[in-house]
Amino acid sequence: MTVSRTQIIKLYRDSLRAARGFETYNFRKYFYRRTHDRFREALGKVSSMNEQEAVKAVGEARRELEVLQRQSLVNRLFAHNRTVLEADPQYASSARRP
Numbered sequence: 001m002t003v004s005r006t007q008i009i010k011l012y013r014d015s016l017r018a019a020r021g022f023e024t025y026n027f028r029k030y031f032y033r034r035t036h037d038r039f040r041e042a043l044g045k046v047s048s049m050n051e052q053e054a055v056k057a058v059g060e061a062r063r064e065l066e067v068l069q070r071q072s073l074v075n076r077l078f079a080h081n082r083t084v085l086e087a088d089p090q091y092a093s094s095a096r097r098p
Helices: 005-020 025-048 051-077
Strands: none
Touching: 005 025, 005 051, 025 051
16 A cells, blocks of 8 residues: 555644644643644655555554544543633634634
């Protein structure tokens, strides 16, 4: 199985979308930053990877995406009171409830 650029971009966007789904500001920012950094790091290694390593890396990223989506759901189910920072519209994500 070959890994296409569109698959990687879709996986990246889905991961960022899942990170934005967290209700808690700290979790949301942490997972957004972590996703961005990991894909940026992987982008630098792509040229030296063979096909098998690339498929393995994409599979691992998909598993991480599934975990991120589940954790995001759990975080939304057990939402807490907003902090002062979260109440500020400048920092609130579009996924937040009004």
